[in-house]
Amino acid sequence: VVLRVADTGPGIPAEVQPRIFEPFFTTKPPAQGTGLGLSICQGIIEGHGGSIRVESPPGEGAVFVIELPVEAPPVAERAGRAAEALPSVRGRTILVVDDEPEIAAVLAEMLSTDGHEVETAANGRIALARLRERTYDLILSDLRMPDLDGAGLYRELERERPELLSRLIFLTGDELGGETTEFLQRTGAQALAKPFDADDVRRVVQRVLLAR
């Protein structure tokens, strides 16, 4: 995969180009740049087996070219993951809570295909209303949502229905703050990191359903 990121700025002078990926190299005034941005980019890209370079003819802006290899996961890893598949549990009720309709729909479809009865809720507030009407074997919830977020849902359940906390799995990863990490560590709530694949979700869902 080749990614080209271009701007229309003054470009990068030829004499500076060889140094731009060096850690702490910056052309900005003191205290305005750390000189780490491009160095970190290079580290991440090379960590994925790729490369980054700049093309900047005088006066024509800068183009960063990132090349990343496309590889299938190693066969051994796939086999290992399949081998740890758990026996299938079917016919349970699951509540999927996510403010992104596409994510909720994908999860609902996948879990229905696995033989479960699935309902969705767009935020913690709606989820709570559902949970007051009926019970679910499992709750799969996003963390960042409007109105009542994942942490809020956890708090309310802790107060009203603490027996449900062990059936709650959070979907994390679209938030960078230490707050989320801190919340998960403090509560010991179960979490699945986004982006997740179908097997990750199945494994966690099965584990929680079997533990009940």
Ligand SMILES: [Mg+2]
């Ligand atoms: Mg969200």
